[in-house]
Amino acid sequence: MTDQRIPIKTCPVCSVAMVAEKSNKDAPRHDTFNCLRCGCIISITPSEPDSGDD
Numbered sequence: 001m002t003d004q005r006i007p008i009k010t011c012p013v014c015s016v017a018m019v020a021e022k023s024n025k026d027a028p029r030h031d032t033f034n035c036l037r038c039g040c041i042i043s044i045t046p047s048e049p050d051s052g053d054d
């Protein structure tokens with residue numbers, strides 16, 4: 001069973017599911033999202049507080 005959960009993000013431009021990637025291969029989690037449709041790239045700061053409730 002995989003414990004690694006990949007977050008899903010949708011493109012703010014065309015609302016399609018973006019592809020999650022890691023900016024560094026050593027990154028603990030996916031922090032970059034690419035839209036294959038329009039090429040939009042979103043980066044998430046790794047220091048983002050994880051409150052758990054959203």
Ligand SMILES: [Zn+2]
Pocket residue numbers: 011012013014015016035036037038039040
């Ligand atoms: Zn897009």
